[in-house]
Each structure stands twice: as C-alpha cells, then as structure tokens.
C-alpha cells in the first residue's frame with residue numbers, strides 16, 4: 140500500500156494538488172499497489188486550492204479525515220472507502236477493541252462540523268500567513284513565509300536563540316503553546332479559537348521571548 144498525506148503536517152501544511160495526487164496514484168495502480176490518503180486536514184487543502192474535496196480524493200482507494208483539528212469537532216475521524224472495505228474495517232475495529240456504542244451523539248457534532256466549519260478555514264489560512272510573515276521578521280527565527288499554504292507554520296530557531304525545547308519552554312512561560320517536530324524546528328497552528336488579534340499578541344510575545352533568549 141502507498142500512503143499519501145494531504146495536507147502534509149511536517150511540511151508546514153503543504154498541499155498536494157489533484158494533478159499530483161493523480162500522477163502518484165497512476166504509478167501505484169499500474170504496479171498493482173492500492174493508495175490510502177491520510178486526509179486528516181483534507182478540507183484545508185480543498186479550501187487553499189479552491190477545489191472540491193472530491194478532486195483531491197477521486198484517484199485514491201481509501202481515505203481518512205479528521206472532524207477534530209481544523210473542523211473544530213470535539214472528537215472524531217472518518218474512514219472512507221468501498222462498502223466492502225468499510226465492513227472489513229469495522230470488523231477489525233471491533234477485534235482491536237475500538238468499537239464505540241452510542242457514538243451517534245459524537246457523530247452529530249461531526250455533521251455540524253461538516254456543515255458549518257469548512258468555509259471558515261480560509262480565515263485560519265490568512266491568520267497563518269500573517270503569523271508566518273511576522274515570525275520571518277524576527278531576528279533569530281527562520282522561515283519562508285511565502286511557502287505557507289494552510290494553517291501550519293513550521294520555523295527554525297537559530298543557534299543564537301538556543302534549542303527548540305528551550306525556546307518552547309520560554310514560550311510556554313509567556314503563555315504561548317507551541318510544539319516542536321525537531322531539534323531546531325518549531326510548529327505553530329492556527330484554528331477557530333485563534334483570532335487575528337491572537338496572532339498579533341503571539342508575535343509580540345514571541346519577539347520578546349526571542350530577544351530575551353538572544354541576550355541571555
């Protein structure tokens with residue numbers, strides 16, 4: 140099996156276009172290999188590219204997407220495939236103890252997410268771009284702000300600022316939660332609860348933290 144991811148978490152939320160998806164699927168299918176799409180953030184890709192989700196999924200055999208994350212649902216992911224595949228997946232889910240009774244109340248929140256949370260993702264993308272531009276202007280941090288396509292901003296902490304874990308600790312003390320995918324890299328994510336004012340506040344606090352760390 141070949142597994143694709145759209146958007147790509149560790150590549151700053153980069154999107155795969157319908158053409159790229161099809162090209163990879165064609166090669167896999169010619170070799171008799173099925174393709175699964177990890178579409179945890181597929182709606183971000185769809186909104187960013189301004190193409191319907193079906194354009195990004197029609198060439199894959201199976202896919203999953205998250206109702207939480209960008210769509211802001213309290214919990215939930217959805218597996219998508221043929222009826223036969225889903226029947227088999229449900230059997231496996233039960234075998235490994237993943238069955239859930241009375242899950243309808245959670246599914247209801249998922250329907251609200253799908254109906255009301257997709258279009259507003261453009262706002263998260265705009266906030267992420269503004270965040271990236273601001274971070275790129277802080278001496279001691281490195282990123283290519285123009286490369287940000289969705290809601291994930293990954294940037295590098297330069298040696299004079301210290302290691303990413305130290306930077307993250309200082310940011311936490313300043314009230315900004317960030318995570319780190321690597322020794323030098325840091326990840327920030329925008330979502331429904333992060334407003335444009337929050338972005339400005341984050342930039343201001345980040346700038347102070349970096350200044351203090353560089354002076355230390």
Ligand SMILES: Cc1ncc(COP(=O)(O)O)c(C=O)c1O
Nearest residue numbers: 144148177179180205207215216
């Ligand atoms: C790209 C990606 N795929 C899949 C998952 C798993 O999602 P879930 O825990 O809802 O199954 C995550 C999140 O943790 C993710 O970031």
